[in-house]
Amino acid sequence: RKEVEQDPGPFNVPEGATVAFNCTYSNSASQSFFWYRQDCRKEPKLLMSVYSSGNEDGRFTAQLNRASQYISLLIRDSKLSDSATYLCVVRTYTGTASKLTFGTGTRLQVTL
Amino acid sequence: DAGVIQSPRHEVTEMGQEVTLRCKPISGHDYLFWYRQTMMRGLELLIYFNNNVPIDDSGMPEDRFSAKMPNASFSTLKIQPSEPRDSAVYFCASSPGQGVNGANVLTFGAGSRLTVL
Numbered sequence: 605r606k607e608v609e610q611d612p613g614p615f616n617v618p619e620g621a622t623v624a625f626n627c628t629y630s631n632s633a634s635q636s637f638f639w640y641r642q643d644c645r646k647e648p649k650l651l652m653s654v655y656s657s658g659n660e661d662g663r664f665t666a667q668l669n670r671a672s673q674y675i676s677l678l679i680r681d682s683k684l685s686d687s688a689t690y691l692c693v694v695r696t697y698t699g700t701a702s703k704l705t706f707g708t709g710t711r712l713q714v715t716l
Numbered sequence: 717d718a719g720v721i722q723s724p725r726h727e728v729t730e731m732g733q734e735v736t737l738r739c740k741p742i743s744g745h746d747y748l749f750w751y752r753q754t755m756m757r758g759l760e761l762l763i764y765f766n767n768n769v770p771i772d773d774s775g776m777p778e779d780r781f782s783a784k785m786p787n788a789s790f791s792t793l794k795i796q797p798s799e800p801r802d803s804a805v806y807f808c809a810s811s812p813g814q815g816v817n818g819a820n821v822l823t824f825g826a827g828s829r830l831t832v833l
Contacts, residue, residue, distance in 0.1 A: 646826070648759070650822070691759070706759035707758065
């Protein structure tokens with residue numbers, strides 16, 4: 605089983621739609637969670653951290669469910685500019701070191 | 717700040733040749749990471765350094781791959797000899813720390829796209 609698994613995508617949604625992505629992680633010791641966004645042929649960039657109580661940043665809402673070991677990202681009122689690949693990222697601490705593990709990403713295409 | 721600087725941006729080489737990828741992290745960042753990205757496997761961590769010291773190289777695929785960080789502002793990833801299956805985008809990233817604070821996350825360079833024929 606992969607350490608971090610995401611919806612395969614692609615998700616094709618019309619502008620203005622609400623879309624949600626899920627991500628599951630296998631290591632219950634994982635402590636920090638993030639969503640990164642990667643545009644085509646560009647580098648990944650941090651979209652938002654995911655906090656235990658859930659958090660919102662404008663049209664974006666992230667949720668964490670530690671019991672079920674999944675993370676979600678909700679995008680409301682989708683814009684054309686939201687088209688990108690969304691990477692779920694999990695940080696796991698082992699002693700004094702830590703490791704960031706990336707999911708393979710979910711591609712979103714927002715259309716007119 | 718210029719961000720994380722990688723070179724070359726694109727490299728096409730023939731099987732068996734040596735490839736050297738370079739990275740300049742953001743000044744003041746103590747951690748440097750090398751990732752490889754392919755369609756099939758996504759982003760894979762190859763190795764990371766803390767204060768120029770390699771901490772975890774378990775992701776380095778085999779002995780053909782080596783990475784160095786001679787000082788705080790420069791790192792190299794070398795593949796010798798290169799093979800077609802090494803074709804991928806190689807990203808360097810840096811981080812000021814590893815705390816749970818959301819500020820301590822990775823800033824990626826633009827990547828080096830490697831094609832081995």
